[in-house]
Amino acid sequence: MTDRIKVAVLGASGFIGAEVIRLLSAHPQAEVAFMSSQQHAGKPLGQVVSGLRNSRAAGRRLRSLDELSKVDVAISCLPNGVLPKVLDDVSGQADLVLNVAGDYRLRDPEEIAQYYPGSVGGWRQDIPYYVPEFGEKPSEPVVNLPGCMASAGLYALYPLFRDGLAEPRAVVDAKTGSSGGGNTTTENPSLRAGNVRVHKLHGHRHGPEIRQALATWTGTAPELQFSAFSLPVVRGVFATAYTWLREGAGTAEVRRAYARAYADAPFVRMSNGRSPVALPMLKTVVGSNTAEVGVSVEGSRCVAVCALDNLIKGGAGQAVQAMNRVFGLEETLGLPEVGPWP
Template sequence: MVDQSLTVAVVGASGYTGGEVIRLLADHPNADLVFLSAERNAGAAVGAVHPWLRNHPGVAKEKFRPLAEMPEVDAAFCCLPTGKLPPVLDTVAGQAKSVFNLAGDFRLRDAGELRRHYPDSTDAGGEFAYYIPELSGGAPESRFVNLPGCMAVASIYALYPLFLDDLVEPHVVVDAKTGSSGSGKGSGEHPAERAGNFRVHKPHGHRHAPEISQAIAELTGVQPELQFSTYSLDTPRGILVSAYARLREDRQGLEVKRAFAKAYVGRPFLRLRSAPKKPQDFPMLKAVNGSNLAEVSVSVSGREIVTVAALDNLIKGAAGQAVQAFNLVHGLDEEAGLPRTAVGL
């Protein structure tokens, strides 16, 4: 582990994810937060744009600056909306030794899927590694790192052990429920339409579906037949994923539980909820929101399997996951600067 301080920039720091990256890095023992970019909010103080940071003694009065003023740094966290990084990637890459992208620009490898879901990213340069800290096997070799989508990574946690040990039939169904912050600050949905409501977001065609299939295939060698649907929750943050699979005829339920225990043992930010019996024993948002923890559980009845995963979309699904990757890439303590306790109420 290294003890030195690393200079860090946050590009696109005025959105929800950028604000959470600032919050985590402001108290990180090895991060020196030297540059925060925001074009429309250039000149504004952090505390004025992110009210939850206005009482932080270190960053509240720091000013957002245009990207053109970015200095040389050890690491850059890119929190721009999807499609906005490719045109400025050369600028960022020229100033940063390592680049962590939290948007979807460089997640998909299939050219057709890329054109369909990320049309503004098809001509983007850079050799980005798709990186899940717990599952990708050590730090990536590339200095360009793209983190998974929030609903995608929750779904991958729910499915990975099933396919790693070839326990289930290829067809799986996943439904993912997400809080309103997943739409970003630019969402056009009025709070009055979301409050007291629970509705379908996308029954088919969500851009995280090919990402999940790609990741499972690359991590396990098995290509799933995935039905992926998403729903909108009346809550600011948090994701709850339920996955439904069918056990192969030649496998046993006990093998499923062993597979999850083997896959996730020793992972500091993956908590397996083994043998849940009561509803409150299963993964839930109250247990993870505000933390970098993901909870996972599996329930088997005959050949029917239901797995559940819960995480905070802004922390474990975005900012926290990126800081975790930053720690691993730079030889720091994996847990440095990352909260393990949920905010509860």
């Protein structure tokens, strides 16, 4: 490919939108051609997003969505419920729309009404749910990407159910940093610092998302308990998945299943060490597009853990990775495999 991919970033002033711009600034085959922000239209990017004020794009002005002109791909980082209202117009200007929000993640009408009431309607064609490591590369003009905690849960559980090693039930405990609430959260920082608290014990929308995805890709829709917790960190998701193995399945079968599942996945790394420091941790993935997965078996009980950066592998990086695959580029282009250390 000789021509650079022209990308529109919708919702550029949010955390994930800003990360998309930062990542694409180092992408050798893509360029940001348009940046939208309804609230800050007309203002320079660097004035609105402090973290990008030293970037080459800092002086470029944010635009209103109705100014969008023809691009190759639009990466929508708009809040839930916004894209369905404008999708016809956006898809008319973009050959591909990658949605980072949750609007089209679920297929069941009752679940959509329950978890994403503002997203009902707005499009008449099938919109695939896409995780780059699973399923076929989509050819549809609009694609929805997974949630950050759902991604971590899926990476932890997928190999077990793909190979039929686990009973059809699981418990997922997901903990996330404060950036997961976006830059409009009203949570007081003093309540987050030095504290771990419950976010939602039952009824989190990532629960049905994980169950639906596993049913699609493994043929098993497990009975799933999903609970979410808040961590006193800025970035990162740490998910722990508990399952019960079928008779005859043990450590060797489980490790082979994970090794096979992620053998060709450049951004999912298996941690095979037995000591706690060798298992997944936030410090080794934050700032990167890498998800670390570790698994341990004792008798019939299996515990899998996954750590990833919610704004990159759980958001902006996932979108760039999907874009690379759809356009036939090297999957790793423009994406960091490691973050800063320590």
